[in-house]
Amino acid sequence: xxxxxxxxxxALCFASLLASGRMADAAGQPLxxxxxxxxxxxxxxxxxxxxxxxxxxxxxFTLRIGDFDRRYYVHIPVTYDGKTSVPMVxxxxxxxxxxxxxxxxxxxxxxxxxxxFLAVFPEALPPDPTRAPQFFGNPPMWSDRPxxxxxxxxxxxxxxxxxxxxDEVTAMFGADPKRIYAAGFAEGGSMAFQLALAMPERxxxxxxxxxxxxxxxxxxxxxxxxxxxxxxxxxxxxxxxxKVRLLGGRVETWPRVGDIVRQWAELLxxxxxxxxxxxxxxxxxxxxxxGREGSEVVFYIVKGHGHVWPGGRRILSxxxxxxxxxxxxxxxxIWDFFQKHVRR
Numbered sequence: 001x002x003x004x005x006x007x008x009x010x011a012l013c014f015a016s017l018l019a020s021g022r023m024a025d026a027a028g029q030p031l032x033x034x035x036x037x038x039x040x041x042x043x044x045x046x047x048x049x050x051x052x053x054x055x056x057x058x059x060x061f062t063l064r065i066g067d068f069d070r071r072y073y074v075h076i077p078v079t080y081d082g083k084t085s086v087p088m089v090x091x092x093x094x095x096x097x098x099x100x101x102x103x104x105x106x107x108x109x110x111x112x113x114x115x116x117f118l119a120v121f122p123e124a125l126p127p128d129p130t131r132a133p134q135f136f137g138n139p140p141m142w143s144d145r146p147x148x149x150x151x152x153x154x155x156x157x158x159x160x161x162x163x164x165x166x167d168e169v170t171a172m173f174g175a176d177p178k179r180i181y182a183a184g185f186a187e188g189g190s191m192a193f194q195l196a197l198a199m200p201e202r203x204x205x206x207x208x209x210x211x212x213x214x215x216x217x218x219x220x221x222x223x224x225x226x227x228x229x230x231x232x233x234x235x236x237x238x239x240x241x242x243k244v245r246l247l248g249g250r251v252e253t254w255p256r257v258g259d260i261v262r263q264w265a266e267l268l269x270x271x272x273x274x275x276x277x278x279x280x281x282x283x284x285x286x287x288x289x290x291g292r293e294g295s296e297v298v299f300y301i302v303k304g305h306g307h308v309w310p311g312g313r314r315i316l317s318x319x320x321x322x323x324x325x326x327x328x329x330x331x332x333x334i335w336d337f338f339q340k341h342v343r344r
Contacts, residue, residue: 052172054082056113058103063168065161068129072122072165073099074173075109079116087117087179088169089338090162090195092124092188096139099123102185105313111331118175122165124158124187144190145214158191159198166202178343183207183334185309186236190214193264196224205341207334210237210307213260220267223295225341228261229330231305233322239301258299262288265297274299282327293344298337302328 053059056078062069080086089112093102099121103109112119124140126133133140143158169175182203184192189211196206197215200222207227230237236244241256262272268291278285282303289296306322308314311329314321 052082054080056080058109061168063161063164065164066157068125070123070125070161070164071099072120073103074169075103075112075119075121076173077112077116077118079113080118080173082174085174085176087181087338088120088166088173088175089117089335090120090122090165090180090182090192092122092142092182092184092191093140094184094186094188095124095141096133096135097185097188098133098140101315102188105315106185106309107312107329107331108183111335115335117179117335118169118173120165120169122162124191142187142191142194144187144194144212159194162195163199163202166199177202179204179338180343181205181207181338181341183209183330184211185209186211186307193218196220196226200224202343204343205338207330207337209309209330210234212237212254213263218263218267223268223292225268225291225295225297225337226264227298227300227334227337228257228264229300229302229310229328229333230257231307231310231322231325232301232303233305234307235320235322236307261297261299265289265291268292268295268297270295270297282325295341300328300333 053076056076058073058075060071060073062071089108091102091106091108093099103121108119124142126138126140128138131138166180170177180202182192182195183206184190189208190213192206192208192211193213194215196203197218197220200220203224205225205227207229209229210231230239232239236246237254237257238244239257241254241259244252244254246252265288268289270288270291274286274288277287277298284301284303285298287296287298302310302325304323305325306318308321308324309330310325311331314324
């Protein structure tokens with residue numbers, strides 16, 4: 001038991017160092033440099049434009065939201081010319097991760113360079129924003145549900161933060177307001193659901209990976225198409241639902257994953273029968289639709305895959321998060337899905 005406890009502690013500490021950006025990556029390369037951007041106190045009362053970076057790569061920005069400075073990163077693709085309106089993909093990291101770490105490990109920057117969209121990585125706050133985030137002791141968390149004991153205060157309003165990020169990136173980089181999308185992993189996936197519920201007029205489609213729709217009796221003013229991806233062997237998001245013990249020891253009760261997917265399909269007005277979309281070794285996919293305004297829901301299950309971004313880098317040990325499968329690259333199928341949906 002002592003050896004097992006020590007192994008878990010080492011894994012958690014290692015992940016914490018990676019998430020806080022104090023180590024080189026697994027290949028021994030230094031962490032990618034991030035250029036500083038703007039720092040603003042909410043909306044600019046003078047209306048002065050924020051200076052727009054033009055160099056490809058990651059740029060950091062800070063917004064003052066309520067009592068806290070909130071950080072986000074914008075990855076400018078190599079094809080960006082500053083003249084053409086481009087899509088924006090908001091990428092939301094999971095609980096206890098950081099935006100910088102997920103930017104490195106998810107592969108979204110490579111996809112942005114290859115496909116020519118802005119990849120935007122906002123960062124959640126830890127329970128104590130005055131201390132540095134730590135995987136185990138002070139983990140960044142999104143407000144993806146009604147407040148629970150130990151979660152961040154209401155003054156750290158994530159929806160206000162994300163709305164301000166959308167405003168600033170759209171104004172600064174000329175992002176196409178009809179092609180704004182959100183993808184997220186785990187708690188970040190749950191936050192993508194909340195973003196779509198709160199701002200359906202701004203979000204064209206979402207792609208939660210291993211996230212949950214925690215809202216009771218959700219309502220959707222405008223249709224927002226959704227792709228959902230989960231590993232069949234995810235120990236933290238079981239397909240059948242039930243009680244789950246998280247890495248920090250907290251116990252949650254999850255609904256059936258299929259119920260989450262069908263609930264969103266009902267919100268879109270999709271027919272209740274799913275259509276087989278893709279059935280091959282390692283992957284099963286079905287689709288619901290069409291719904292209102294041509295909306296749809298696509299549901300992927302990756303066999304033999306655990307609690308890891310499909311196609312991304314696994315940080316925690318296999319014993320903690322399960323195995324990984326190469327049968328699906330989430331970024332590829334999500335981006336193909338996003339391109340089909342433009343806000344009307």
